[in-house]
Amino acid sequence: MSRLESFIRRMTAQRDILDLVCAEVANIEGPVLELGLGNGRTFHHLRERLPGRRIVAFDRALAAHSSSIPEAENLVLGEIRETASRFIGIDAALVHADIGTGYEDRDAVTSTWLPDLTARLLRVGGIAVSGTPLDHPQLQRLPTPPSVPADRYFICRRV
Template identity: 40%
Template structure:
């Protein structure tokens, strides 16, 4: 499979997973979280599918498309561990989170996801959903939307 086809499959899985996740937590009160803003495409999609939710965003830098800049009060700039600890200290509770941090090195990305899992767990509501491009640790892995091939994207309940 070409890298272009692989990317298209990943983006489709991401969008379908986020839409699935939003429906799974419809009855939960809580915020949403996008970990890894990048150019803002995912954040923009979450805004569209969950217009009534507060959407927190964590990233090291604000480098997104101008139309995708989150409100200042919802953007946590810095290292993920520090920002997740701040959210926990502030009592933030998240119903759905999307994990999309990465260095571009699979082994390093998997290790970072495993390391950050405990910090993510601290802010998730019981019954919440995690949609992730990397495997996470300490959550119940579930089957996401049937349109997404297993291991293309990861889905968890808390």
């Protein structure tokens, strides 16, 4: 498969998963945390699907399109491992982590800290969506939609 085809599949999977979980998150109280604002495409999608919900976005640096920049109080710049730790206890309804690199060694490092941080950010019953695995005793894996290739995306519920 070409990288272009792989990219299209990844974006389609991301959209389908966010649509699936947003229907449920609409009934769960708490803010949404967007780990990895990037260009802001998924932030923009979440804002459309969850109107009025507080969405706090994190990244090393601001590189989002001007249409997709959160309010200053909801934009947190720096290394997510440190910055998001300050939000532990916020009882998020949804944590969306899009910080995979496609490099196995780098993503393996992310997997050493992201699952525990995610579990601590979510309220019980809250949902996590991630492009890298979220192996953690308090994160129960949920099925992905049929359109999503196996082990491409991970959906979990905080138990």
